[in-house]
Structures are given as C-alpha cells and as structure tokens.
Amino acid sequence: MREVPGRNRRLESAISILLLLVLVIIGLGVFAKQFDVDMGRFGINATDTGLPSQQIQPERQDQSVLETLMPEGFKTLSEAESYNSDNLYEKINGKAPLYIDSGFVKLFTRRFISTEDESLWMEIFVYDMAAVRNAFAVYSQQKRADVVMCGILDPQYAYKTGNALYFIRDQYYIELIGSAETEKLFNSMLEIAKDMKGRLAVDKVTEISELSLFPPDNIVAGSSKLYLKNAFGFEGFTEIFTCRFKISDEPITAFLSECSDPRDAQTTAESYYNFLIDNDAQAKTTANQILKEVGAKVLDFYGTTEIIFSAGKYVGGIHEAEDRKAAEDLAARFLERLSEGAKAIEQ
Amino acid sequence: MTGQNDKKYERRQFLGRVGKAGISIAAAGLISYKLYDRQGPNTGADAESLVTLPDFSIPEKPGQAMSIVKGAERKTTVNKAIELLGGIERFVKPGETVAIKPNVAFASSPMLGATANPELVAEVVRLCYKAGARQVIVTDNPINDPASCFTLSGIGRAAGQAGAKVILPKDSLFRYTTLEGGMLIRNWPVFFGPFEKADKLIGISPIKDHARAGASMSIKNWYGLLGGRRNVFHQDINTIIAELSMMVRPTLVILDGTEVMVTNGPTGGSVSDLRRANTLIASCDMIAADACGCGLLDLKVSDLPYLSIAEKAGAGTTDYESLKPILATAG
C-alpha cells in the first residue's frame, strides 16, 4: 500500500502494537487459566472406598489427645505428629493400606520417655478410624498370636503382648508400644491408657452389636475379627464378623454380617453360595432340622465344610470347618440365638 | 485570538466529556458495588421475608374463659355469651381494628349450615362497632371461588350491611411463614394481609361433621389461613390442625351449635344433615371450645386426635370443665 505522507502512522503503529500486546496478554491469561484444573467441582474424583463413614467427613478439629497428655513419671521425647491418608506411608510404610482401606482418617503419634530410667520409653499411636467398626476391624485383624486379654483395662476391647498394649475406644484404635518388656513400663502404659480413655473425645461409646449375637458357649475369647471388605476372598462380602469356637479338636470359625434388610441378607447369602459353587464346592444335604427349616446351605469345599444361612437381616454361617457335624451343630445353635436376638430387638 | 478561543473551547469540550464519562463510570462502579453478589442465589424463600401471625389473645380471667348459652335465636345467644365473659368491651377497645374470620369455605346457601351464619357474623360486627372499633374486617380464604362464596353464603352482604369491610384473598396478601416447632407449616404461604394491621381477631364457625378430620369446629376454621396447595396437608390432617392451633392465637372464638351438621360434612348439602342443638359457645381457648362442641356431634375428645396433640403442644386444654364455663339460657 502507498505510504501516505502526513498521516501520523507512527502514533498509529505504536498504539496498534500496544493493542496487539493486550491481545497477547489475554491469550496468555486464558492459557494460564486452563491449568487451574479442579475436576472435583464436576463431581469427578469423588473417592469412593465404599465405606459410608469415610465419604464426606467433617473436618475434625479436635486437638490430638497426645498434645496434652503428660503421663506421670514421663516426659515427652518427641513432638506430637499427625498423619493423614496421603502421608501415612511415611510413618508405618507397608501397613498403611490396611488402615486406608478401612476408613482411616488421621494418625497421631508421640514418644514419651521415663524420667527415671532412660532406657524405658514408649510410643503411642492413636488412629482415628472414623467409626468404631473400622477401628475394630484394624484392631482385630492385627491381633497378635500371644494374646492376653486385658480385662483390668476398662476400654471396649483390649489386649496386651509382652511390651505393648492395644485397645479401641469408639472410633479410635490405640497402640502403646513400649521399648522393653518390663512390668514397670507396662503398668505405666496401663495407667496412661486409662487416662487416655477419659480424654478421647467421643460422643458416646458405641457398642458393636453383632459381637453379642454369637453363641457364648465354646467361644474362644478375643477371637472376634471384623473384615470390612472381601471377606474370605468373596467380593460381595462386606462387614463380616468372625469368631472362633472350640468344640472339637480343631477350632471352628463362624461368621455373621448384618444387612440392610432381609431381602438383602438373602441375596448376599445366595451370592456367596453361588461363589462357592463356581469355585467347585459341592452342595450337601443336611439332616439337621434347624438348618433345613431356614434353608441353610451346606457345602463341602475341598474337604472343609461351609455353611451359609440367612436369618432376618443377618447372613451368617461357618467357614472352613474340619468337622461337619460340629459345624452343623454350631450353626444350629447360632441360628437359635439369632432368632432369639431378633425377638429381643423387636421388643 | 480565535485560535486560542477554539483551543479553549476544545479543551472545555474535552473536559466536559471526560467529566461525563467519569460520572458514568463512577455510577456504573457504584451500582456494581451495591449489587455485587459473591454467593449466588439460594433455594427457597428468603428467611427475612418470613412472617409470624401476631398474638391476638387477651389476658386470662379465671371464671370468664368460656360460656355456653342455650337458645334458638343466634342474635340473642351471642350477645348473652359475650356478656357473660365480660362484655364486648373486654375484647374490643375503642379505636381498634378487629378482624373477623368466619367459615366462608363453600359457595353454599346459609341454611345448609356449611358456612357461618350471616346474621351471627353481622351481629358480631355490630357489637365490635358498639365497643368503638375503628374498623371491622371480615375475611376468609375459601375453598371454592372466593367471590361466589361470600355472595352465596350471604356473609358478604350481611357483613357489608353491618359496616364491615370484606376482604377477598389475592396473591399480594399472602406471605411465607414458618411455625416454630412445626413440622408441616414450614416456608408455607399464609393469608396474612388482612391480619397484619389488626388488633383483635375473632373466629366464627359452625359445628360440622368432617369426613377426614372427624369434626370441623373452631380450630379447623383457621385452615382458611393456609395458602398454596394446602390440600397436601390432608395426608396428615391431625398434625396440621394441631399446628393451626399453635399458629393462630385469636382473641375469641364463637362456636355456633345452633344447628349442627351431623352427617355428610363438611359440605353437607341437605337440610336433613342438620340437627338443631340450640347451643352457642364463646371461648378464649379454642381447644376447650372444640372439646365442648364435639359432644354435640356425639363425639368424644378421644375421637379427635388433633385435640390431644394441640393440648400437648400447650395451645389449650381439652378439659373444658376445668375452665368453669358459665352456662345460661337466652331467648
């Protein structure tokens, strides 16, 4: 185009370039904005472990009980630490998945050392598992072999090993791990545990109702366990309680789970039954009248007996029992107790 | 010289423009600031626009809480009934605005007893003016078409002739309310306009059998204050009637049992549905009034669950005898 003299092209060019710059800035701004990704607002990435207690958790603002704890004869050895599900690995490494899959919320830890004997120290772990069942699940699944029940300690469920004390109180699972197997240290831990029991902020202590539904005779004390998911390798099994019974030489494991309604219990029982059949279990008939009445299924699974029944909104049975007869007897007793329990609840 | 003037003119123009632009920008900025909404809208009605019906009740006077007058002439019995409770002067003070809410639910002839008796309404209006009321309003939110109801029931004409102002319902007179402690009346439209400026509230209703509720008497009369799709409350009729007794606190209720609709309520339709009982009840406690009135339908307090619910909520007593009602005969 012709250069037209007289027109203030210089000013025009300057302004034009300025405006181009504005466009570039806008372009860069838009480009930068698109990095600000928050897919959560679209409802995506809602982490779903299938455990209702974890999904939407209100922020727990409570001060860790460990920050204010000052046991007699001890002083703090380290700062109070806390971990959430992102960095739990840093503290307990490979054990983390067990907690995270069970509804873990937060872990508080602290070390205390004896003021008299420096070789005696302990570390206290307080796991906030969001619900008493979750706490019970991680508590029961880690029960050590050399279990000694702690009846003298009043919290809900507790046991001790040589150097450690384990208990749960509502949604908290607490471990006190001592540096040595001395009685002195242990007594101190006991006192601390009793003290903590009072300090842990719980609205009310919830009982786990299923545990009382197991027949009390022959039960091996403290053998109850809770599997939150995939119990016995079966994906449809959630929240299964198991208990061991000593009837014949070999212990027998009974299991129980509470479903939302009788229909759900029946469906779960049928699914587990089909699962076993698909895995080459053989259905067997039983002579036991009580089992026949409720339509319980008895199966032979590679030489062990499996019994499945549903009663009201409970599904239960026997798992991997060696002695068929004993298993059937136990199952029958279990059923009787369940129907009594159901009546009691109705009243 | 002109060059300089031109320049001056140009500069003035320019500054003028800049000034106007500046003012516009400032105005735009100010409006944006005033209206700026960081939150976005919420659902439902604003909490600030919820209203509460005023408490129209007057101080109790033991022994003058309830009166039961027997007689065939409504004009006579209502005068006597109010006189026994201390006279109209106890209830209406000079210069006050009185709202009267009769049962005008249906476009039904007055002789069928489905609506309040027009002469009774007119008499009460006259009494209020006698006591020196500045204005008496007669109003209701009927089930049938409002204009037809007021006309065919005769209440419109009777009230107007007695000097009252008849107010028909329209949208602008409804406001949202939530009853404290209520389960059903939450964020619900209520007929509020006529009562907003009133000083006293009087309810006038006949005694009727009601297929769903058991009976329709002085408490059920206030159902007319509910707006919106109020039929939905029939699913829980006893709770809603009880909540009405909590929401409305009138000065006085007049329960007209001169002719009682004993069957086919609440609409009736035939004179044979009525039975003469020649009783008129005036009461400061509408639960007691209903508890007394239900006897005329051969019902007991236990037949009307809403009475017990209301009593438990503290809105009155079902033991009307304890109020020592004054009995009399008139005409």
Add this chain to the structure above:
Amino acid sequence: MIMKIVTVRRISQFFFFLLFAWFCIVSTVGEEFRQIRGWPVNWFLQLDPLVAIATALTTHTLYWPLLWALAVVVLTIIFGRFFCGWMCPFGTLHQFVGYLGNRKKKTAQKIKLNKYRKAQCIKYFILIFFLFMAAFPSLAATLQTGLLDPIPLVTRSFNLMLLPVIDRGVSLVSVTARFYEGAWLIFAIFLTAVLLNLVIPRFYCRFICPLGALFGILGRFAVWRIGKKQNKCVDCKLCEKSCEGGCEPSGNIRISECVLCFNCREDCKKDELIAYQPVPSLAGEITNPDVSRRGFVLSLAGGIFAVPAVRLGNELGSNWYHIIIRPPGALPEEEFLKRCIKCGQCMRVCPTNIIQPGGIAGGLENLWTPVLNYRIGTSGCQLNCVACGQLCPTSAIRSITLAEKLGEGDFADAGPIKMGTAFFDRNRCLPWAMDKPCIVCEENCPVSPKAIYTQECLNTVRDGILTVKQVTDNMIEVEQVLVPGKFAGGDYYCLLPGGDLRKIAANTENSLEFSPNERLEENLAAGNKIEVQVRLQRPFVDIEKCIGCGVCEHECPVSGKKAIRISAVGETRSADRRLLLKSG
C-alpha cells in the same frame, strides 16, 4: 515498520472469534487439553454487559463472575463501541460474510449499502422492550434478553447446532453423536441472520442487536470518537465504502452507530481528515440514538405489559407443565426465569446429552431454557455428576456440590435433590400389562436403597392350562401343542394339581421338562390339569426415594413412549410441587 489500526482490528476480531470457537469446542467434561480443564469457557458471556445489566434488573444482584462486564462498560464509556468492532464473535461473522458478499460490488453500490437507515433505531426499541420486561421483579419480571443478545445467541448456535453437525463426521468433540431438540429453529435463525448480510452488511448489528443498542447508549459520552479533524472534506463519501456501523462519517456522524472499525479513516484519501479524537467532529456529530419519544414510550409500555400478558396461561402457578423437568440445582421456576439467558452452556456440557433446549409448550418463556429429556442421550442424569451448574454463567442452575445433590454430609437433613418423580405406565409396562418378565428399571436404579422395588406375582400364561398325558422322570407330556423353547427362560413355573409349583427348565412341542432336582409328584396322572405360570416381578416406585434421575426411563425397553416416565412433580426446588408431606 507500520502497523495499521485496521490490521490490528482485524487481528483482534480473528483472535476473539477463534477464542470463542475454541471455548465452544472444549466445553466437554474432562481433563485433556481439548476438554474443559480450567478453560474459562464462559468468558464471553461474562463480558456481555447486557447479561449483567438485565440480571441486575431481575435479581437486584450482580452475580460475581459477571463483574467482567463492568470492565467492558467502563471501556465503552471511554472509547465507544469497541466491543462490536473488535471483540464480538457474531459481529465478526457478520462483517466477514458481508465482506464476502459485497466485495465484488462497485464503490458507489457499497456506499449506498452503508448509508444510515432509520430502521437502525429498531434495535433500541428491542433493547428497551427487553429491559422493561426485566425491570420490575417485585411485580413480574422475566429475562428474555437471551433470545436476541448476540453472545448467548451465537453460543447457542455454535454449541447446539454447528458443532454437533460438524462433529458428526469427525467425532473429535464427542464420541457419540450429540442431539438437540428443536435445533432446527436455532439453525433457521442463525442462517437468516448470517444470510441477511448479503442484503445489507452487518444487518443484525445495525438493525436488531440489543447489545449493540446498549453500547450505543453507553458510548454517548465516549471521550474519544471518530470525527473530522479539518475542513478539507470534498464529500467524496469514500469513507462510507466500508463503514461497518452505517454511521455516516461523511457528514453528521452518528456516534452511537459507530463500531470503531476505522475503515473510514483508512479509506479517506485526505491525510488527517478523519481521526479518532477527543473533540467533536468538525462536521458535527449526533450522539443520541435515533429514538423518538413515541417509540421509546411504546417499547417501554410493551415491555411492561408483555410480562403479565405472556403469563396469562398461569404456567407459573397451578397450570404448570409437568414435563418441564429442570436440571439439578435449578432455582425455583420464577427465580429461574429471571436468570436463564438461554445460552445453552448447560446443554453443551451435559455428559449424557439429556439437557435439551425447551420449546414453547408450557409457556413462551420456556423457549431454549434447559429441560431434561431422558429419552435422548446416553443415560439418565448420572448420579455423581454436577456439571451443568458449574457452567451456568448466571447461576440459574446453581453450582451445587455433589454432597448437596446426593443429600450427604452437611446436606443429610435436607436429603437429595429431586428433579421429579417416576411414574409407571402400567398399560405399557411389560410385567404389568404383557405378562412379560422385565425389571430393567429396577436393575438400573442408581440410588441405594433403590427407588424401584418389585412384588412377585404368578400369572397363568395365555393358553397355559394343559392336560397331562404322561409323566416320566422329569418330563410331563401334555396333550396340547406348545411352542418349543417358549418356557425355557427360567421365569416359567408349572402349577400342579396339589397346588405345588415347579420351575420349568425347558419344553418341547409336546412336553414340559424340569431339572433333575425338581421332584414331580408321583400322583400326577393322565388327564390332570396343570397350569403354566409366568413369574413376574411387578415394579413399583418408592416416591420417598425416587430422585427423578431418569435412568429408568432411559433404559426402559418399551421404546417410543416409555413405560416409566418422569414427571416434575415432587421436585425439591419447588415448595408447591411436593408430592408428599415432608416428615420433620
């Protein structure tokens, strides 16, 4: 190096047009670069002052993202209608088509096309009409600017019409084809607007655009404006050869029509004659829009009167149209209509393509507002999706969290958001009317516990009463002729004379077969009557649990008119459309 202002203007138009198109393309939920990520796809709508001002009128608030519009307003007050000439994507399109259509014409013809026409005042009447429809929310107000506001209009046209058609071939934006009901009307309007540029360039901008009218009013006191600097003009009118606004720069320039294209300055053969200057044009300028008082009053009155007139059908009251199901998070209807600008963003982003532009059934105001159609698209409203509200620029659909939609956490007391309730059409439902087993609806119901439950019943099938001929091991031979395999599905049972029921495993032409485990009664003799019964699970809706998500309607195999259909009654957003009493 010279950079002409018109060059920058063209670059700017191109840039914003591409940006706009890009925003339309990426409005898909996802994290990839070509999906929504953090792209500010609503920016053009937020910049639009007509959206901000109109919603400020109807709601008496300025929703915070619309603060961008304030910047545009301020710049317009200072510089004039730069938005029309430099940014508006619709304007760019019109300008381009006008250029293409008219470039071969002679100069004299072009000048004639660009002369000012009195009809250019129509857009002001349209603006006033819309603004007064919105002006009195306490009486009755409705937001209808979205019908002709160019930014929502072009957004609608791109997202609901152009993109789905183009993408049908390349499948870049969506894997499955996207559908939009009534898009033919959007197409017709878009095409008409674009083609009218062949008659007069920038037809829409000059005669119809209410946003342009708004800018014309705002730009009245523009500090800088186009005008003649000197007295050298010879009236050649070359400046109007490419004048985009139709503002007559050759004489008394009409400032409110000028869109700052700067073509006049470029085309003028004299130096320093036409300039962008802070003083009035030497040839005179007209700042006010060409609106007569009579016209103003008529539009005003029309706008105020139109709202109650349009609402005489009482579609906001008892005559509400039950098939208008709004997306989750939508405000109650009257509030909704005060905010919806019919931009179609919610329809664009909905992953299952069920948000559709509404028609005029149920009221004129329903046009192009989001309505759920569960038969279209790939699924019902997905349980864990809240995409629509995230994109609504005016919060007609609130941006709710998943917790609020599902009624969890802080919202557990309020319960989940219900869009409506499902109703069975028992005359069409297979197990109810046709004796055919089916529980697809129950299986697909996504809430837990399910909102559809079934009750079992056994019905004797047609011609199901059979006469026993002979009984062997696990077979009953019958006298009647059967369709082989008809009863083999696992849903059929045989009612024996004693009242017992046995499951039928298979059947041949003349016998029923049972599984080895089923014990047939020994005393089943020839001549006995047995009945073949079908086990039906008849579904019911639990209206306390149903959230109206429409998955059942979508999956129901009875095509066309589904045997289960959602109706908006029971929606939680409206207090007066409840089905049940709320308990507590």
